[in-house]
Amino acid sequence: MNNRKNTEAERLTFWEKMYIPEIARGLGITLRQMFKPKDFVRQYPEQRWEPTGSFRGRPVLVEEDGGERCVACGLCARVCPALAIEVQAGETPREKERYPEKFEINMLRCIFCSYCEEVCPEEAIVMSKDYEIVYTSPQEAILGKDELLVPKAKLQDRLEFLRQYK
Amino acid sequence: MSDLTFTLIEFGIKAAIIINIVLVMASVEVYLERKISAWIQNRVGPNRVGPMGLLQPIADVVKLFMKEDLVPKAAFQGFHRLAPLLTLAVAIGVYAVIPYAHYVNIGERTVYWGIAPNINIGVLFILAMTSIGVYGITLAGWASNSKYSLLGGLRSAAQMISYELSMGLSLLGVILIAGTLSLNEIILFQRDGWYGLRWMVFLQPVGFLIFLVSSFAETNRTPFDLPEAEPELVGGYNTEYSGMKFGMFFLAEYANMATASAFLSLLYFGGWSLPFPEFWDSIGLIEGTWSRALLQFGSFFVKLMIFIVFFIWVRWTVPRFRYDQLMNLGWKVLLPLSIINLFVTASVIIFFGL
Numbered sequence A: 001m002n003n004r005k006n007t008e009a010e011r012l013t014f015w016e017k018m019y020i021p022e023i024a025r026g027l028g029i030t031l032r033q034m035f036k037p038k039d040f041v042r043q044y045p046e047q048r049w050e051p052t053g054s055f056r057g058r059p060v061l062v063e064e065d066g067g068e069r070c071v072a073c074g075l076c077a078r079v080c081p082a083l084a085i086e087v088q089a090g091e092t093p094r095e096k097e098r099y100p101e102k103f104e105i106n107m108l109r110c111i112f113c114s115y116c117e118e119v120c121p122e123e124a125i126v127m128s129k130d131y132e133i134v135y136t137s138p139q140e141a142i143l144g145k146d147e148l149l150v151p152k153a154k155l156q157d158r159l160e161f162l163r164q165y166k
Numbered sequence B: 001m002s003d004l005t006f007t008l009i010e011f012g013i014k015a016a017i018i019i020n021i022v023l024v025m026a027s028v029e030v031y032l033e034r035k036i037s038a039w040i041q042n043r044v045g046p047n048r049v050g051p052m053g054l055l056q057p058i059a060d061v062v063k064l065f066m067k068e069d070l071v072p073k074a075a076f077q078g079f080h081r082l083a084p085l086l087t088l089a090v091a092i093g094v095y096a097v098i099p100y101a102h103y104v105n106i107g108e109r110t111v112y113w114g115i116a117p118n119i120n121i122g123v124l125f126i127l128a129m130t131s132i133g134v135y136g137i138t139l140a141g142w143a144s145n146s147k148y149s150l151l152g153g154l155r156s157a158a159q160m161i162s163y164e165l166s167m168g169l170s171l172l173g174v175i176l177i178a179g180t181l182s183l184n185e186i187i188l189f190q191r192d193g194w195y196g197l198r199w200m201v202f203l204q205p206v207g208f209l210i211f212l213v214s215s216f217a218e219t220n221r222t223p224f225d226l227p228e229a230e231p232e233l234v235g236g237y238n239t240e241y242s243g244m245k246f247g248m249f250f251l252a253e254y255a256n257m258a259t260a261s262a263f264l265s266l267l268y269f270g271g272w273s274l275p276f277p278e279f280w281d282s283i284g285l286i287e288g289t290w291s292r293a294l295l296q297f298g299s300f301f302v303k304l305m306i307f308i309v310f311f312i313w314v315r316w317t318v319p320r321f322r323y324d325q326l327m328n329l330g331w332k333v334l335l336p337l338s339i340i341n342l343f344v345t346a347s348v349i350i351f352f353g354l
Helices: A020-034 A075-079 A115-119 A152-165 B003-040 B056-066 B077-097 B122-143 B147-178 B183-191 B205-218 B243-268 B277-282 B290-315 B323-352
Strands: A059-064 A085-091 A098-106 A125-127 A149-151 B101-106 B109-113
Touching: A020 B003, A020 B290, A059 A152, A075 A085, A075 A115, A115 A125, A125 A152, A149 A152, B003 B056, B003 B077, B003 B243, B003 B290, B056 B243, B077 B122, B077 B243, B101 B290, B109 B290, B122 B147, B122 B183, B122 B243, B147 B183, B147 B205, B147 B243, B147 B323, B183 B243, B205 B243, B205 B323, B243 B290
Parallel strands: A059 A149
Antiparallel strands: A059 A125, A085 A098, B101 B109
């Protein structure tokens, strides 16, 4: 096509080619920017961000009436695209009869896709608001049941969100 | 006390003070750079280390010292080590001829502020030293034995050569008018007339603009920071440097920025000269007293800081030039312009006198 059109020399006006006025204009813009209040900055460790219910943080198990909701059906482990979840079922005298003897999520594999939450028939695994996820060793990143269980009261936002939009 | 011992002590003290000032200035500049860039980008900037983050530069230096000093196996060891030293030494050496204020009388002796402010080749000395600075960078690029470093070093050499020409030619206008290469005499010329405001910037506005642009190129600052060009060249000539060797390049860059600012304020804005010298004489602050000298230093320092802030401000405003644009600007615009400027200045001096 016509490549010779729209060259730099044709695009710019005389004063733009002189650089100086345009640079002065740019300097004016940055000068104005300098004295604006810095409203967008959050002083992080002191001022934390509170995510809304739609936030997908660390996946956790819902703890209800002193035990997990999970019935160890293994759907989450089946659906997990990153193969991060491992479930082993066991028997329990409680009403639901099954419970996970072992429930592990490898946080190094987890990609926060929330498929596990979506597929769960018992609404037992949900994404929490926890976004400060730091480990010092690969072993530490494999979370067992004791670290995964979170009381239902703390997950209210997410559960309400799921009820509304899932 | 004999003259010799007095001179030795005087210059020893001066050298110690000046080197410390240069290094402290560099850390102040780093702090300013981080703060101003943050403000321009709607951020707050460093505010954790010390009150308002004022101790941030110290934390940075400590970090640099603690870091492992890696040298690439294929690098030319000796030159790789020499390059940052050369760059920093040259950057600090320039300060030998910069006058910080006029003089003070101690007893019968006159002590000038600056190591050799009256040397009659002051301007030439600074030009020579700043062009040696390019050796350090080119050497670093070559000795690292890395393509990114080499490209950065080559760019730096080409850029410095291109812009040194117009820089020198634009300076000639100032030298023609003042009739001297001595920095103190150029300042005295600017002081003695128009109530102490016969600043070269009013006599040589075009020359000032050319010099300003060239000094941006000389100090490798944006918009001419092609030797470093992070997005294209990783880190340019300092890609293969770590720890305090990188720190020395870093220091040298900021020292060079301060040099350029000092040079601009000396040559075009009257340096240490105070406006309305008669007024200061009339209230008893005569030349040679400590208070007058401190005022003069204040005047110089304020101008210096204004230029440093300007350098930083421009860095965070203007994007980097493309390489062909850089060469176009240097050879096709600034060089002819500075020759015309020199020609007009010389004609005016010949036909109309000063």
